[in-house]
Amino acid sequence: MNRNELLKIKDETYKCFDEKSSIDLNLFESIIGYDDIKKIFKMSLSSDKAVHILLVGPPASAKTLFMLEFLKLERSYFTLGSHSTKAGMIDYLFDFRPRYLLVDEIEHMPYKDQTSLLSIMETGIITETKSQKTRSTQLKTWIFATCNNKEKLLSPLLSRFIIFHLKPYNLSKFIEVSNGILIKNDVPFDVANEISHVVWNKLKSRDIRDCIKIARLAKTIEDVEWIAKTLNQYRK
Ligand SMILES: Nc1ncnc2c1ncn2[C@@H]1O[C@H](COP(=O)(O)OP(=O)(O)OP(=O)(O)O)[C@@H](O)[C@H]1O
Numbered sequence: 001m002n003r004n005e006l007l008k009i010k011d012e013t014y015k016c017f018d019e020k021s022s023i024d025l026n027l028f029e030s031i032i033g034y035d036d037i038k039k040i041f042k043m044s045l046s047s048d049k050a051v052h053i054l055l056v057g058p059p060a061s062a063k064t065l066f067m068l069e070f071l072k073l074e075r076s077y078f079t080l081g082s083h084s085t086k087a088g089m090i091d092y093l094f095d096f097r098p099r100y101l102l103v104d105e106i107e108h109m110p111y112k113d114q115t116s117l118l119s120i121m122e123t124g125i126i127t128e129t130k131s132q133k134t135r136s137t138q139l140k141t142w143i144f145a146t147c148n149n150k151e152k153l154l155s156p157l158l159s160r161f162i163i164f165h166l167k168p169y170n171l172s173k174f175i176e177v178s179n180g181i182l183i184k185n186d187v188p189f190d191v192a193n194e195i196s197h198v199v200w201n202k203l204k205s206r207d208i209r210d211c212i213k214i215a216r217l218a219k220t221i222e223d224v225e226w227i228a229k230t231l232n233q234y235r236k
């Protein structure tokens with residue numbers, strides 16, 4: 001594979017924001033709640049030594065949102081577990097020496113790629129042998145990752161993370177998060193509040209994405225009621 005092909009794969013796999021930003025500037029501004037976890041992340045960012053953190057949680061619990069917030073930091077790289085290949089990732093680490101490696105949906109990372117993270121996480125050392133030549137370097141890279149479940153993750157990998165299990169939202173958190181998102185997106189309070197309650201009480205959904213979907217369709221409280229009734233009629 002030539003250099004251009006390699007760079008293309010890297011570009012598809014990673015996004016890089018090289019803008020300067022400080023830990024305090026707007027970090028986590030898009031995320032409602034989780035103040036304790038935000039605090040731990042900030043502690044990790046101010047640590048002299050790398051502290052790796054894994055968020056495990058149900059769908060729509062803001063895991064990807066956390067990863068996207070870290071893209072605001074200088075020298076941060078985002079990758080999906082399913083898209084990272086060992087060769088691509090190692091080359092990228094050698095070339096760009098990221099400080100923060102963000103791996104969303106890490107449970108989809110094949111075992112051999114998970115293995116390549118073990119040494120980076122423990123000692124920062126990465127080694128690669130290509131065409132009978134070995135190169136190695138040492139990085140200081142924090143790894144922040146997410147997954148829905150840990151079953152497909154190697155035990156030594158899990159052992160290197162501080163792990164947070166995000167719990168499903170309870171009613172008051174659900175309303176707070178849903179109303180917060182919708183109001184930020186210019187949905188009037190009464191419509192937003194109706195959507196949040198209808199999704200929880202009538203659709204019995206616990207998925208914030210359902211609130212966002214309905215908000216994109218509805219202009220009035222009557223619209224919300226009608227959409228909920230229709231969705232219920234077509235439910236299995
Ligand atoms: N606490 C929250 N603050 C702000 N937005 C939230 C919060 N929780 C959920 N959301 C919203 O829910 C949607 C899904 O969030 P996100 O993609 O981060 O979920 P996820 O945990 O990565 O889910 P999945 O496991 O399905 O990938 C987004 O639109 C996001 O804005």
Ligand SMILES: [Mg+2]
Binds near residue numbers: 063064065104
């Ligand atoms: Mg996600």
